[in-house]
Amino acid sequence: MNVTKTVTIVGGGLAGLTAAIHLSKIGLKVILFEKNEYPKHKVCGEYISNEILPYLDWLSLDVSKLKPTHISKLEFSTSDGTLINCDLPLGGFGVSRFALDDFLCKKAIENGCEIIQDSVNDIVFKNDTFTISTLNNGNFTSEIVIGAFGKRSNIDQKLNRDFIQKKSYWLAVKAHYSGKFSNDMVGLHNFEGGYCGVSKVENNAINICYLASYESFKKCKNIEDYQSQIIAKNPHLKSILEASKMIFEVPLTISQVSFDKKATVENHILMIGDTAGLIHPLCGNGMAMAMHSAKIVSELVEKFYTYKIKSREELEKRYIAEWNANFKKRLRIGRILAFILQKQKFYKFLMKILINFPFLIPIIIKQTHGKPISLK
Numbered sequence: 001m002n003v004t005k006t007v008t009i010v011g012g013g014l015a016g017l018t019a020a021i022h023l024s025k026i027g028l029k030v031i032l033f034e035k036n037e038y039p040k041h042k043v044c045g046e047y048i049s050n051e052i053l054p055y056l057d058w059l060s061l062d063v064s065k066l067k068p069t070h071i072s073k074l075e076f077s078t079s080d081g082t083l084i085n086c087d088l089p090l091g092g093f094g095v096s097r098f099a100l101d102d103f104l105c106k107k108a109i110e111n112g113c114e115i116i117q118d119s120v121n122d123i124v125f126k127n128d129t130f131t132i133s134t135l136n137n138g139n140f141t142s143e144i145v146i147g148a149f150g151k152r153s154n155i156d157q158k159l160n161r162d163f164i165q166k167k168s169y170w171l172a173v174k175a176h177y178s179g180k181f182s183n184d185m186v187g188l189h190n191f192e193g194g195y196c197g198v199s200k201v202e203n204n205a206i207n208i209c210y211l212a213s214y215e216s217f218k219k220c221k222n223i224e225d226y227q228s229q230i231i232a233k234n235p236h237l238k239s240i241l242e243a244s245k246m247i248f249e250v251p252l253t254i255s256q257v258s259f260d261k262k263a264t265v266e267n268h269i270l271m272i273g274d275t276a277g278l279i280h281p282l283c284g285n286g287m288a289m290a291m292h293s294a295k296i297v298s299e300l301v302e303k304f305y306t307y308k309i310k311s312r313e314e315l316e317k318r319y320i321a322e323w324n325a326n327f328k329k330r331l332r333i334g335r336i337l338a339f340i341l342q343k344q345k346f347y348k349f350l351m352k353i354l355i356n357f358p359f360l361i362p363i364i365i366k367q368t369h370g371k372p373i374s375l376k
């Protein structure tokens with residue numbers, strides 16, 4: 001591979017770092033901009049589907065070094081506390097974003113990637129070249145730019161992306177706790193106005209992360225009130241919260257979480273991870289999808305630089321087609337689930353069905369998860 005070719009990646013979360021590791025492994029020069037320092041906690045359920053393991057292996061990323069938990073069971077409860085247990089079809093592992101993103105960053109540096117801690121202000125495409133302007137390091141040029149700037153970024157505003165114009169109904173809260181919870185279980189517990197994921201990560205920490213509608217949240221004064229008045233109405237969440245002690249000083253929060261459709265390529269930037277579309281976290285699968293999309297884009301960029309793909313237009317078309325083939329259906333199902341959660345009538349109907357026919361849960365999960373990623 002011609003190492004004089006540089007690929008620029010904007011955003012160093014799971015998607016951006018995975019693409020950086022992949023592209024550097026095949027011999028390309030990579031510059032990645034990340035506005036934050038590593039390690040850093042992130043709002044995330046921290047349960048990763050095992051579908052990603054063959055790819056991590058190919059990237060020489062041995063996540064067992066992070067001592068993750070191995071999760072094979074799902075505990076699901078409705079807002080009134082009806083409990084359903086089932087096995088997860090493929091299973092997954094629990095590891096904090098604090099540890100995982102940092103692990104990936106170190107691997108990217110070891111592979112020779114240049115990681116610049118800076119915020120990108122703008123990305124302009126002119127005369128077949130991108131100019132990337134940063135807050136503190138001036139301007140950079142690149143033939144290819146991969147957009148990996150997450151759910152919502154200043155760059156989305158600069159690009160005037162459609163989803164950024166619309167209101168979003170969700171916010172999310174996460175913290176680590178000490179206490180008792182099974183190592184092999186992920187809990188998905190509904191409450192009026194949202195759902196809460198509970199699972200163990202490394203160091204015996206319990207990750208409690210919930211997504212809540214603004215509608216329900218604005219009825220309370222603060223997070224503490226919300227947890228005691230709304231979330232604790234679900235008896236399982238009540239007992240989990242009562243038996244756990246927060247390790248973080250304060251919980252992390254994010255707002256304006258949007259599950260709207262996003263363009264896969266915009267202004268010629270190849271979007272990966274949440275920048276291309278966020279799946280509802282109830283499907284527990286965004287991280288695997290972020291890494292998988294990094295694989296797809298990296299393989300196509302390799303073809304572009306070895307002249308198997310003849311033009312930028314072909315590169316963009318093929319990326320959109322492959323992205324749709326892998327993720328479009330999963331995101332649609334995620335959006336339907338998000339819609340049902342918002343509508344009490346539909347929600348109660350769906351819960352009734354699941355309580356009576358619990359074997360449907362693994363079937364729904366399979367629809368939103370991929371198969372173990374195959375490597376050519």
Ligand SMILES: Cc1cc2nc3c(=O)[nH]c(=O)nc-3n(C[C@H](O)[C@H](O)[C@H](O)COP(=O)(O)OP(=O)(O)OC[C@H]3O[C@@H](n4cnc5c(N)ncnc54)[C@H](O)[C@@H]3O)c2cc1C
Binds near residue numbers: 035
């Ligand atoms: C409440 C909640 C729970 C979830 N739970 C799970 C779960 O249990 N399992 C699962 O698989 N998925 C889960 N997800 C989804 C998962 O967190 C995301 O899909 C995943 O983080 C996507 O990674 P990413 O790299 O696309 O984005 P991110 O990890 O958000 O990375 C984007 C990066 O870009 C950087 N950035 C942004 N703008 C700029 C800029 N201008 N310049 C430089 N850097 C910039 C940011 O600092 C950030 O580090 C959950 C999501 C939510 C909201």
